[in-house]
Amino acid sequence: KQExxxxxxxxxxxxxxxxxxxxxxxxxxxxNLQWFRQDPGKGLTSLLLIQSSQRExxxxxxxxxxxxxSGRSTLYIAAxxxxxxxxxxCAGGEGGYQKVTFGTGTxxxxxx
Amino acid sequence: xxxxxQWPATLxxxxxxxxxxxxxxxxxxxxxxxxxxxxxxxxxQLLFYxxxxxxxxxxxxxxxxxxxxxxxxxxxxxxxxxxxxxxxxLCAWSxxxxxxxxxxxxxxxxxxx
Numbered sequence: 001k002q003e004x005x006x007x008x009x010x011x012x013x014x015x016x017x018x019x020x021x022x023x024x025x026x027x028x029x030x031x032n033l034q035w036f037r038q039d040p041g042k043g044l045t046s047l048l049l050i051q052s053s054q055r056e057x058x059x060x061x062x063x064x065x066x067x068x069x070s071g072r073s074t075l076y077i078a079a080x081x082x083x084x085x086x087x088x089x090c091a092g093g094e095g096g097y098q099k100v101t102f103g104t105g106t107x108x109x110x111x112x
Numbered sequence: 113x114x115x116x117x118q119w120p121a122t123l124x125x126x127x128x129x130x131x132x133x134x135x136x137x138x139x140x141x142x143x144x145x146x147x148x149x150x151x152x153x154x155x156x157q158l159l160f161y162x163x164x165x166x167x168x169x170x171x172x173x174x175x176x177x178x179x180x181x182x183x184x185x186x187x188x189x190x191x192x193x194x195x196x197x198x199x200x201x202l203c204a205w206s207x208x209x210x211x212x213x214x215x216x217x218x219x220x221x222x223x224x225x
Contacts, residue, residue, distance in 0.1 A: 034213045042219065043118075043202055049213040089156070091214065098144050098163055098206070100214060104155040 002027040004092050006103035014111050017080050021106045023073040023090035031093040033066050033073045034100065038087045047088075048075070080110045114139035118203045118217030125224055131176075131190040133220050135203030138184065143205040145186040146214070147178055150200040162186060163208070198224045 003026045013019050023033070032051050036044040048057045048064040050073070056065040063076040073090055087107045091100040118135045125131060137143050147159040158171045160178035168178050175194050179187045186203060203217040 032213060036214075036216075041200075041221070044204075044214075044216040046213060046215060093213070098208070099146065099158060099161050101158075102156040 002030070002092050002094055002101040004090060004101050004103040006088075006090060006106050008106060009104065010107040010109075012109045012111060013080055015080060015082060017110075018076070018078050019080055019108075021075040021077070021088050021090075021108070023075070023103055025071050025073070025092045025101075027092070027094070028068045028071055030066075030068060033064070034091045034093065035062075035064050035073075035075050036089045036091065038089060038105070044089065077108075080108075082110045082112050084108060085110050114205075114215065116203065116205055116215055116217045118220060120220060121218065122221045123223070125193050125222065127195055127224055128192045131188070131193050131197070131222070133188040133201055133203075133222075135186045135188075135217055136184055137205045140184070140205070140207070142183060142208065144208060145180060146204040146206075147186065147188050148202045148204065150202065150219075152199070156202070160188070193224045195224050198222055 005024045007022050034049045035047040037047055038044050048059055050057050050066040061078040066073045087105045089102055089105045091102045093100045115138045144163050146161045148156045149159055150156050161169050162180045165180055165183055176190050201220045204214045206214050
């Protein structure tokens, strides 16, 4: 059974700082890895999706990497802004079962 | 383009009352459909998923049930709500084999009183 862990649970940084969020998973046969953002009381917004055959994906100031051998994914946010404040969740896809397992998230606060 | 609709946005129901939450997807056919619950301060728990009409997989035993009466419609139900059913319910869809990843609806905040 896939288990997904995110550390730290919370992170506070000053505006403009570059930061890295970590995601670890136990099953290296992961099908894909998806990063989401959740604002308080809202649904989840997909940020980046990395297929198992890929190593990274980029969108604007965001870059996500996937290392299946070490069971890790990272989300890099460049030049953080207060609007980046949210909870970030990673989710590992299990193709055979056609479902994903979510981490518990990292709550990010970017201080102006 | 594909869109997912989930309603209602908020719901307050008394203990013992029935529940029906609806989720529909537009712009695609034969999607995989999922119901998740997010309790306060906790992670996302997969409740049910469906890879086709009438095909429902239940992840955890509970007071809820799910149905898929049409290809792009997924319904979460309960005959009698419990206080512990309170939470944030999210519907999601994906293409078969998780191609393109998940797309979530906006969620329903359920409070059982």
